[in-house]
Amino acid sequence: KQEVTQIPAALSVPEGENLVLNCSFTDSAIYNLQWFRQDPGKGLTSLLLIQSSQREQTSGRLNASLDKSSGRSTLYIAASQPGDSATYLCAVRPDSNYQLIWGAGTKLIIKP
Amino acid sequence: NAGVMQNPRHLVRRRGQEARLRCSPMKGHSHVYWYRQLPEEGLKFMVYLQKENIIDESGMPKERFSAEFPKEGPSILRIQQVVRGDSAAYFCASSPPTAPGGLREKLFFGSGTQLSVL
Numbered sequence: 001k002q003e004v005t006q007i008p009a010a011l012s013v014p015e016g017e018n019l020v021l022n023c024s025f026t027d028s029a030i031y032n033l034q035w036f037r038q039d040p041g042k043g044l045t046s047l048l049l050i051q052s053s054q055r056e057q058t059s060g061r062l063n064a065s066l067d068k069s070s071g072r073s074t075l076y077i078a079a080s081q082p083g084d085s086a087t088y089l090c091a092v093r094p095d096s097n098y099q100l101i102w103g104a105g106t107k108l109i110i111k112p
Numbered sequence: 113n114a115g116v117m118q119n120p121r122h123l124v125r126r127r128g129q130e131a132r133l134r135c136s137p138m139k140g141h142s143h144v145y146w147y148r149q150l151p152e153e154g155l156k157f158m159v160y161l162q163k164e165n166i167i168d169e170s171g172m173p174k175e176r177f178s179a180e181f182p183k184e185g186p187s188i189l190r191i192q193q194v195v196r197g198d199s200a201a202y203f204c205a206s207s208p209p210t211a212p213g214g215l216r217e218k219l220f221f222g223s224g225t226q227l228s229v230l
Contacts (some may be wrong), residue, residue, distance in 0.1 A: 004154070034218065041121070043223030044203060089154070098145070099171070100219065102154035 002027045002094050006103035014111050015082055021075040021106045023090030028068045031097070035064050035075050036089040038105065044089070048075070052095075080110045114139070116206050117186075118222035125194045126230050133189040133225045137206030144187045145219065146179060149201040161187060162209075194229045201226050 003026045013019055023033070035047045048057045048064040050073070056065040063076040077084055087107045091100040117136040125131050137144050142163050147155040157171040161181035169179065176194075181187040191198055205219040 036221070041223070043118075044205075044221035046218050046220065049218050091155070098160055099157040099168070100145075100147075100155070102147075102156070104152070104154045 002030075002092060002101045004090060004092050004101050004103040006088075006090055006106050008106060009104065010107040010109075012109040012111060013080060015080060017080050018076065018078050019080055019108075021077070021088050021090075021108070023073040023075070023103055025071045025073075025092045025101070027094065028071055029095040030068065031093040031095050033064075033066055033073050033093070034091045034100070035062075035073075036091060038087040038089055047088075077108075082110045082112050084108060085110045116141075116204055116220050116222035118202075118204050118225050120225060121223060122226045122228070124228045124230065127195055128193050131191040131194050131198070131227055131229075133191075133202050133204075133227070134186045135189070135204030135206075135222060136186040137204075138208075138220055140208055141206035141220070142209045143207045144181050145205045145207075146187075146189050147203045147205065149203065149224075151200070155203060158189070191227075194227075196229045199227055199229045 005024045007022050032051045034049045036044045037047055038044050050057050050066040061078040066073045087105040089105045090103040119134050144161045146158040148158055149155045159172050159179045160168040164183050176192045178190045201224045203221055203224045205221045207219050
């Protein structure tokens, strides 16, 4: 059974720092992995989608990596800003299955 | 190009009442998914629908919960005789019709409906 874990559960850093959020999954047979951002009252925003054949994806200050064999993904945020404060969720799509399996998220606070 | 629209944003019900949650997918999307997020937990899959068909409802409780996606109009998640444990955020997502099963496609999520049962 696929399980997704995100560590840490919460993180508070000063503005301007680079940071890494971690996501681990127990079954390497995945189709893709997606990182989302959740803002209170604003739903979920897809940040990056990495297909199983890819190693990383980049969008602006965000870079997501995927290591299927070790069951890990990281989301790297460069030069963090207060507007990056949100909960970041990692979701795995198992092989040949449309259901997303979600981590519980990392709540990120960027202090001005 | 409007995104996935969910309404209402907030819904308050007393125990025993019915809750109806609506989801209009993005234009051109024919796949709809419902997820539930309990406090301090990750989202959990509930049901996957295509127009007029329930493809997978394995994540839905067997009783009191039902979902539909009619030919015309939004997808509806219906909870009968709500209990306090139904209090959660309910998210709808949609994806475009690609073969096979749209596995490679991103899901686009709505803002969710926060259901509170008193």
